[in-house]
Amino acid sequence: MLTGEVGTGKTTLITSCSNGCTKSEFQPAFVFNPRLSVSQFFDFMMADFGIPYESGQKGQMLLKLNSGFWSATRPGNAPC
Numbered sequence: 001m002l003t004g005e006v007g008t009g010k011t012t013l014i015t016s017c018s019n020g021c022t023k024s025e026f027q028p029a030f031v032f033n034p035r036l037s038v039s040q041f042f043d044f045m046m047a048d049f050g051i052p053y054e055s056g057q058k059g060q061m062l063l064k065l066n067s068g069f070w071s072a073t074r075p076g077n078a079p080c
Contacts, residue, residue, distance in 0.1 A: 004010050029048035036044060042061045046053045051068040053061050 002010050002014065027049065029045055031041065031044060031048075033044075039058065042058060042065070046061055046065060049065070049068055051064050053064050
């Protein structure tokens with residue numbers, strides 16, 4: 001997760017890190033609304049990463065999100 005004030009270089013950093021990576025190696029999510037509730041934030045993240053879930057169950061969402069991230073780091077899916 002990368003957060004920061006306007007103009008601090010977040011987009012530049014992400015662009016630089018992603019250059020040369022394929023979509024299977026680097027899958028960013030862009031949260032463009034900083035005023036989301038915690039529940040809305042997790043709903044957004046799960047949907048953006050394409051991880052199936054049942055909305056509103058925070059513990060289950062965290063487990064599935066964590067599992068999805070670990071799956072992405074397996075050999076052949078490793079990030080750059």
